[in-house]
Amino acid sequence: MDGKTKAIVAHIFFIGWIIAFVINMGDKDEITSYYLRQTLILHLIMIVGWIPGLGNILALAALVFLVISLLSAIQNEKKELPFVGKYFQEWFSGF
Numbered sequence: 001m002d003g004k005t006k007a008i009v010a011h012i013f014f015i016g017w018i019i020a021f022v023i024n025m026g027d028k029d030e031i032t033s034y035y036l037r038q039t040l041i042l043h044l045i046m047i048v049g050w051i052p053g054l055g056n057i058l059a060l061a062a063l064v065f066l067v068i069s070l071l072s073a074i075q076n077e078k079k080e081l082p083f084v085g086k087y088f089q090e091w092f093s094g095f
Helices: 003-009 013-026 030-048 054-074 085-091
Strands: none
Touching: 003 013, 003 030, 003 054, 013 030, 030 054, 030 085
16 A cells, blocks of 8 residues: 555544554555644544534534645645644654
């Protein structure tokens, strides 16, 4: 599986992120690692989105950011998310 495909899989729900993470552990790919870092918090926010009220607003924002990130992954480009992308890259630099 090439890096672009693994990066796209990382965007498919949290289970897709786990699959991409496990596959990327053996053969690290730069673009996959980039999108693993970028989508981790987005998936966690969407899980928290099940909480009524504020969780729904956060989940909607995370979904918008996830779509933006997915479009960049499909184009095989590393584009940071607006406002939060550089922080995600710093916080999860170990991936």
